[in-house]
Amino acid sequence: MALLAGFAAVCQGVGVAQAGPLALYHEVHQAMGSEFTIDLYAPxxxxxxxxxxxxxxxxxRIEDLLSNYRPTSELSRISREAGAAPVTTDPETFSFIERAVEASKRSDGAFDITVGPLMRAWGFFFNKGRIPSADELSALRKxxxxxxxxxxxxxxxxxxxNHVNMELDPGSIGKGYAxxxxxxxxxxxxxxxxLISxxxxxxxxxxxxxxxxGWPVNVPDPAHAGRVLSKVVLKDLSLSTGACTEKFFIKNGHRYCHILSPRTMSPVEGMLQTTVLSPSATDSDAxxxxxxxxxKAGFKxxxxxxxxxxxxxxxxxxxxxxxxxFQWPQPVKLSQSKKEGDRAR
Structure with missing residues (x-):
């Protein structure tokens, strides 16, 4: 799923690439189960x-606030207690949940912050992978x-x-918010x-x-390893991608994607990758x-x-x-495949 950030690729340490009065600095930090990188210009x-x-x-700080892996986080507290009675939370966490609920409304539930139990049922939280029974999935609907x-x-x-404790899972929006x-x-x-990644x-x-x-970013072609599908330039703009090239499991020869459909309660089938541009990383992530x-039938x-x-x-x-x-701003390089969709800006 690697999105190749052109400027980030050339930075291997702090204090490289002189550009007039400013220099380019690069640093990496482990958080939220992944690697955050920042490239910035400073004097x-x-x-x-x-x-x-x-x-x-x-x-x-955001991870401490929103992690569903940490029982001490505010999001975990809400998950434990909000099924019994209304839980008062801080302004930031409330605003975050509001954003998540709004994304669910606008997507008619294709995005859903309550999929945590489903992720556990399918074994994606600890990368073990399992196929839950129909009865188990039916029970999880409640x-x-x-x-x-x-x-x-x-x-x-x-x-x-529903008067039960649910599990709020920020996995599809939390990194964008951070x-x-x-x-x-x-x-x-x-x-x-x-450039923040x-x-x-x-x-x-x-x-x-x-x-x-702006900052050049290459969007890879998931169907052709090593091939660039499109090159975009980010200026006060975010880019988020969803793909199953890194997180999946295989059972009986079938590949199960870590992105679940809240409607079918099962891994999504027939999709390779989505890439979204938006002024907000919170929005593009969701x-x-x-x-x-x-x-492709409903993304527009x-x-x-x-x-x-x-x-x-x-x-x-x-x-x-x-x-x-849909409204993609840059050319797309296709190979032995037919392009579909609206290119209007």
Missing amino acids: DQESAERSLELAFEEVD KTGWRYIQLDASRRTVFFT VDRVVELLRQQGISAA AGSSSIYGLGSPPGAD LSTATFVLG SVLQAYPHSSGLIVSGTPRSPAYSM
């Missing part, structure tokens, strides 16, 4: 290191579903109307050019490097999952609900891929 190493330290502290989340903005409360928070922090620090699945290009139009679930509808967003999806199989797009 000197001291200011760069200060900004990088603050940025990664912010990522760690424990999942974004429509069971009732929010009261005046009191900042979260309540599960990226957005880092972008905001870097702007406050006076950084005008930076959350495990390469969500990337944000802040401003432009000196003398450039949209990359929603469009993956909706597939959800993108239309988010102004200034665009998408490029690859469906089918590696041997017979199909490429569809």
